[in-house]
Amino acid sequence: VCNATYCDTLDPLVLPAPGTYVKYESSKAGKRLERSQGSFQRNLVLTVDTTQRYQKVKGFGGSVTDAAAMNVFSLPETAQDHLLRSYFSEEGLEYNLIRLPMASCDFSLHAYTYDDVPFDYELTHFSLHDEDTKLKIPLLHRAVAMSKRPLSLYASPWTSPTWMKTSESFVGKGTLKGQAGDKYHKTWANYFVRFLDEYAKHNLTFWAVTAENEPSAGLINNYPFQCLGFTAEQQRDFIARDLGPALVNSSHRDVQLIILDDNRLHLPHWAKVVLEDEEAARYVHGIGIHWYLDFIGPIQDTVVPTHELFPDYFILATEASIGAHFWERDVILGCWERGNQYSHSILMNLNNFVAGWTDWNLALDLEGGPNWVKNYVDSPVIVDASEGIFYKQPMFYHMGHFRWVRAPPTRSQLPRLQILGCRSHLSRGEQGRFVGRGAFPGSDSLPGVASCSCLCSKFIPEGSQRVGLVASxxxxxxxxxxxxxLRPDGAVVVVVLNR
Incomplete structure (x- = not known):
């Protein structure tokens, strides 16, 4: 629990003596990054092979929704600072990715866009809302100021103005009126550019935009919150004729474009439709995936063949949250299994060519909101504004707990490093991060039974590259x-989860 006067932090990493480790342990019983030291035992073996090179990492992070910003600013100012530092500073997880809804989403107090004046094809009435200027933009400025690493912002629209839609409604089944290349599609493409223009006036630039959040949602009858439907073919044509040209012919030509931004079960079909079209493909840089239907879209049948077909396009996990399904409780304070679910997803994605992982809301209230359609979910940070406190959930520690970093090896020590495990440091249901160093070969060790993810955002920085890891x-x-x-500085990071 953190408040205005206290919040736990992460100490700087200092490599221990050869043949020993430093363990930072958290547990369901109440340990939080508790430090201890020990010597390695030679039981389990993992062998790192740096000659095997896979995808490079873009990063890790979370989303600044209206709700997330409202919850942060509901706290006393010093508690706000503790919360943001926990995510973005060297004392915290050092997130480098921030996803931002373009106008409203379900985690807003009401539905709105930046130009709700009918038939304003020139976007003369386009204007940011108070949710931007008084909440999200100030929060982003504070995050940028406390981060030692560059932050990569990317934006996703949930809906166009209703006057552009076949449904003329924020919710329910509806697509853009007309067809690619017409005034509706051109105006919607220019809306992206205006959004980037307005944020640039506040000294905020974006790394990327996604073409649409969950485009399949707008093809569903009675969909309950903001959406805009696209089939893969419609998205292909919109990108080729409207959005792609609008971006490259603007001052934001370096902003990258991400397709899909929806559940991975749409792969590889969606990628094939868009990227096999030369005109659309020239504007696209990456593919975004959500985790909500992973249980019916195995990664080996979706992400892996997509990477094999289109290896030059990055794949990024762009949204995940627990509590969204009808059979799940919204918020469960202290639920350790939800942290395990985060870790499992991160590792599964990283081991299958995904370049990074973005959580959903950075912070929610005790109910899992606010959310204007009561689509409440859980979050790594839960705010109790009435008490001026916030809870760092197990999901927070799983996003940023286990770490093992060894000093950069010399050229003669590459390409193979042996990582020897030691049993019995942690029982199932506990988690820790271990830091070890030893002489080559065979004395670089990490425990075999840690139960958490890496401090992924902190110790797998942008530009790190996945390498081979063989188990005994x-x-x-x-x-x-x-x-x-393998990090850009030559250090090796090994991540271990025991569920």
Whole structure:
């Protein structure tokens, strides 16, 4: 629990003596980054092979919705600072990705866009709302100021103005009126450019935009909150004839364009439709995926073949939250299994060519909102404004807990490093991060039974590259999940999860 006068922080990493480790342990029983030291045992073996190179990392982060910003600013100012530093500073997770809804989404107090004046094809009435100028923009400025790493912002629209839609409604089944190349599609494409223009006036520039948040949602009858439907073919044509040209012919030509931004079960079909079209493909840089229907869209059948077909386009996990399904409770304070779900998803994605992972709301209230359609979900940080406090949930520590970093090896020590595990440091249901260093070969070690994800955002910085990691027969008999990365500075990071 954090308040105006206290919040736990992460100490700077100092490599221990050869043959020893430093363990930072958190547990369901109440430990939070508790530090201890020890010596390695030679039981489980993971071997890092840096000659095997895979995808490079873009980063990790979360989303600044209206609701998230409202919750942060509902706290006393010093508590606000603690919360933001927990995410963005060297004392915290060092997030480098921030996703931003373009105008409203369900995690707003009401539905709105930036130009709700009918038939304003020139967008003369386009204007940011108070939710931008008084909430999201000030929050972003504070995050940028406390981050030592560059922050990559990317924006996603939920809906166009209703006068552009076939439904003439924010909700329910509806697409853009007309067809690609017409005045509705041109105006909607120019809306993206105006959004980027207005944020640039506040000294905020964007790394990327997605073509639409969950475009399949707008093809569903009675969909309950903001949406705009596109089939893959419609998105292809909109990008080729309208959005792509609008971006490259503007001052924002370096802003990258991400397609899909929807559940991965649409892959590889969606990518094939868009990227096999030369005109559309020339404007596209990456593919965004959500996790909500992962249980019916296995990664080996969706993401992997997409990467194999289109290896030059990055794949980024752009949204995840727990509590969205009808069978799930919205907020469960202290739920350790929800942290495990985050870690499992991150590792599964990283091991299958995904370049990063973005959480949904940075902070929500005790109900899991506010949300204008009561579509409440859980969050790594839960705010109790009445008490002036916020809770760092297990999901927070899973997003930023386990770390193992070894010093950069010399050229003679590459390409293979042996990582020896030691049993019995943590029981299932506990988690820790271990830092170890030893002489080569065979004394660089990490525990085999840690139960958390890496400090992914903190210790797998942008530009890190996934490398080979081979498990011994003994370690394959455990419940471990793992991955390894070579950082730009030459250090090796190994991530281990025991569910």
């Amino acid at each position: 027969k003994e370690s394959k008999k455990t419940d471990l999940e793992y991955t390894a990365f």
